[in-house]
Amino acid sequence: MLLATSILAFGLATGAQAKTLVYCLEGSPEGFDPALYTAGTTFDASSKPVYNRLVEFERGTTNVIPGLAESWETSDDGLTYTFKLRPGVKFHTTDYFTPTRDLNADDVIFSFDRQRVESDPYFSYVDGASWEYFDGMSMPDLIDSIEKVDDLTVAFHLKRPEAPFLANLAMDFASIMSKEYADQLAANGQMTDLNQKPLGTGPFQFVAYQPDAVIRYKAFDDYWGGRQAIDDLVFAITVDNAVRLQKLLAGECHIMPYPNPADVQALKDNPDINVMEQQGLNVGYLAYNAQMPPFDNPKVRKALNMTINKQAILDAVFQGAGQAAKNPIPPTMWSYNEDIVDDDYDLEAAKAMLEAEGVSDLKMKIWAMPVQRPYNPNARRMAEIMQADLAKIGVEAEIVSYEWGEYLEKAKDVKRDGAVLLGWTGDNGDPDNFLAVLLGCDGVGGSNRAQWCNEEFEKLIQDAKVTSNHAERENLYRQAQVVFKREAPWATIAHSVVFMPMRNGVKGYIMDPLGGHWFDGVDIEE
């Protein structure tokens, strides 16, 4: 009897205890207005827990599904997108703001106008405000106007048809804020609080931020998607990955991102830890300068691609946390063409091909990035492996490097001498975000580091951009990958693999191919 009473009492006590999930965040957010920034860490701390967007990426995929808009229509000419908002969506009630109304079209218009209309008081509400992603995704050139049709209907009028527009609206910068809250802040002369005390419609509401230490959120009781199973969400900022690991092992956090690849095996062997993994939405490549001889000859580029020992690179540079790349887009992205056959690692054939093209005593430069990126953890080592293989077929490669900002800038030069190691991480899960940005003719002298402009490829990606039929777009992008492989402006090297270790009690976590970290739908069973 006593035992039964004790068990019951214990059960009640634990049942009544708040469920707190602790995530060891890898850095500090720059602020809490996601549209002002570009860092994933900032998005993880702001847009993902606190806000929603009109449309969202379906968790675990890059498919676009309804968010705050329960449905939408596209006009036949592809120039107007009309969104029907979900009725009864509440904004958070916090100790700094109590909303008096539900979400409506004014909030949507405010969220975009502050990024595009210079006369909007919020356009430059913090010193040095710049709307990096909104501008970066060419939204100012694309959006003609935003119209409030009625309280729950908003229409976006575009200047030209653009199929990836919908995916752009699922990005962090497109998070929907409360106009009522912004107006109150403006009236009280506290506009900068919009960036420090976020308030949205998302699954968690902001509680407090102690800079560089901890961010606290709690479950939003009136969340339109249903209240979360966990009560409190805590982000413990822990910069060093060895320390994050120790915190996870000691049970001081439940989940940690970005473990050191060398620690992954030990984590997998630990019975208390579950390691999830997924291919990152990225690609690491070597871009030739397709305007400079002899690299203007596709056969020369193809021959050089055959000297790259991807397996050796995966072992030495990625330490198992990578996968060989054959296409310029990652396998998790829709329209990935799995039928493409990768170039063999064949030094003899490469040598013969170069000779057949009349290229001998070739000297070239390989540019190695000075920084670690997810798509290339050690560019110098990668360049050395390439250099050694090139030497075997008589190509003398010199490795060069510059400070990161300078590297990115110099690599844009159409007269650049040498092939550049670089990569890309996807923004919106749309193939256009890789193929047009990195290989389109508009990007020559800019983000197209291969300085490659191919008429056939360009037509395919431009057609895909203005077609709203998904199957048709998919077909066009698959064809574009065939042209890419034949013309070989890059040597595609690898896609990284992302690991996510967590304590065994964590349930319902889904990895995001876009690299974000989401905690709605997550529960803990201790």
Next chain:
Amino acid sequence: MLRFLLNRIGLLIPTFVGVSIVSFAFIRLLPGDPILLLAGERGVSPERYAELEERFGFDRPLIVQYLDYLWGILHGDLGTSIVTKRPVLGEFLTLFPATLELSICAIGLAVLVGIPAGIFAAVRRGSLIDQSIMGTALVGYSMPIFWWGLLLIVLFSGVLQWTPVSGRISLLYYFPSVTGFMLIDSALSGEPGAFRSAVSHLILPTIVLATIPLAVIARQTRSAMLEVLSEDYVRTARAKGLPPWRVIGLHALRNALILVVTVIGLQVGVALAGAILTETIFSWPGVGKWMVDSVFKRDYPVVQGGLLLIAGIVMIVNLLVDLLYGLINPRIRHR
């Protein structure tokens, strides 16, 4: 004494101007453009670049930028971070108490352990104890801080589970910050166990940050004591039949301390510099980690403002040491 004080304060002004020039120039001498780094792989069009350059004021001549910066300093405005878009001074003031708390604890530990260890080693000169203390000090002095911190975490937090891994207090506790000093705030909060948690979080970072200052203070105390112990007046005191604790504690130590106090003052600068690594390892939310991040992002206003403020604090500490020096050694203040 007043003249001595005015003289020392007068010296601060040119030093401060010098520091402002160095801090302004230092970050600009490093290769790297904050706008390009901000844009990353995505890049930035020439028009956009020009627009941002104008917004941040980088398009103006360097001398104009410097004078503007100096003018801002005189008005208590250190500018706004390019990355976080928040005022530099505000960010500094939020984070500095954490660094100060850690530094005070570390210097306190270094003094409390270093001086007795140095005295002990001097008194037992040449003995096994002396050699052990000085050997340990040498190891401590040469220890790579990052490795040392991780070693302690793995041992005490990982294997033995005696101390928490990182942070300032357990995440279970949440109370508003009153002073910014976690020891005080946790005691004021009235939450049971909070103060204990704050102390347990301080142990490892304090040991790591104290390691180098402790080694230096112990070595310096030993050599200062050895020098003083061979002086005539110490021999006279001994000859008078004074008990050894009086000879060492009163006659010798007071004179030896003159040198040691200077060293302690200098160690404050060392501790603030060491805090950069210690804070990174222990996820300690202080100015060290903030500065490192800013250097990587070439956040000019933060780096120059942060350097200036830290240098200013070290200068003030050294001024206090000079004054203390004057109090301990009357010959200096009358010079």
